[in-house]
Amino acid sequence: MPQLYPIKLFLPQSNKLSHKTAKPSLSGPEVFVDLVDKSSHPAALKEALDGLLKKDVYQAKPSQLYWYRKSTLDNSYAGLLCGLPSQECIHPQLTTHEHVLDKRVQLFSDYLAATQLQAEPILVLHENTTFSDAFAAKMYKRSCATQYTLGNELHEIWLLDDEEAKEVKRFAAAAKQFHLADGHHRLASCIDYADKYHKNITVLSFVVAKNQLYNDRFVCALKQFPKGISAIDIEPKKTANETSVKKLSIGCLMGKNTQQIHFPKTTNAASFLFEEILGFSTLNAIDLGEYIDYFPPSASLSAEFLSNADPYKAKFFYDPLSIDQIIQTAKAQKKLPPKSTYLLPKLPTGLFIAPMDSFE
Secondary structure (H helix, E strand, O other): OOOOEOEEEEEEOHHHOOEEEEEOOEEEEHHHHHHHHHOOOHHHHHHHHHHHHHOOOEEEEEEEOEEEEEEOOOOEEEEEEEEEEHHHOOOOOEEOOOOOOHHHHHHHHHHHHHHOEEOOOEEEEEOOHHHHHHHHHHHOOOOOOEEEEEOOEEEEEEEOOHHHHHHHHHHHHHOOOEEEEEOHHHHHHHHHHHHHOOOEEEEEEEEEEHHHOEEEOOEEEEOOOOOOOOOOOOOOOOOOOOOOOOOEEEEEEEOOEEEEEEEOOOOOHHHHHHHHHOOOOOOOOOOOOOOEEEEOOOOOOOHHHHHOOOOOOEEEEOOOOOHHHHHHHHHOOOOOOOOOOEEEOOOOOOOOEEEOOEEO
16 A cells, blocks of 8 residues: 655635636636636646736645535535655555546646646545544544635535644554545656656545545437447347346437446446447447447436437446445456546645655
8 A cells, every 4th residue: 555645735725715616527726717717728827827826826735635525505524635645556555446547647648747737636536434533533533724616515624733743653554555536647647757767656535434535427319329239239239258147237318218228237228338338348448439439427417318318329337336346347447437436536736736745
């Protein structure tokens, strides 16, 4: 398991913080979101961020371990805000469950080189819920050091004292593994940057227990059939080791008709749809933009959209994978198909900004 490092943070001033969503995929402090929208390239963004620091819109905090909680109207999520050393963010210390696309990795690696800033933590999970629950109870006995309100979200930050920092480091040392829940491209880009410039860096991370995560699913809409496939096979051929009992299913909407595609319990819905129905492979990274549109659960999907596949060839619906299914896939060094998970919490971009600190 990776070590937990204190991390320097730039935090926005509460009295200069407002919230807006400029794009569906970007949510964060307005001062940061505006800069991202207006900056034409990473160097311009870095210059603009430096301007915010000089104007004290963001203030630098010393290296520290933090406890962080995000609360919405329905849920709250809490864990450690820290740095993970890039050279330890590999199997078996840190497992992953998704492939990454080289083009995206290089693009973001170049962004890191230009800005020298990380503006969104990767999301890392562990399995020691007993430690996390007990440590959270201890934190909440005192008031947080900083808090922000963004829309209907409350963000609270506690500073760990020396004894608390030692406690979490002992917890990390005793853990067998950590698992990357979200941020596969961000992590790969940090590792690429570290390798390219021969540096060991701390990767900005939000480390949470598995009971602090919630997984939802995308609606998968098929724009065109992959090569070699001309129709959806509702009853695909059985494999040699497959049992005859099938109790799990994927909803397949074609036109206005929904049918159920059954699959065995020995696999999961995302992998079965991706490999057995659509004929793709999870062995390699694939950019599926040519074939599939993905609609996140946060999208406002109309009743008409959900009851009619047109103009798509088909739309697919299935129950979200459990957190344990995701962990077991990662431990087995297997990969899930793209967009198999929609893991919460999603953290605002630019609420926490960390420099690309290196260490020996």
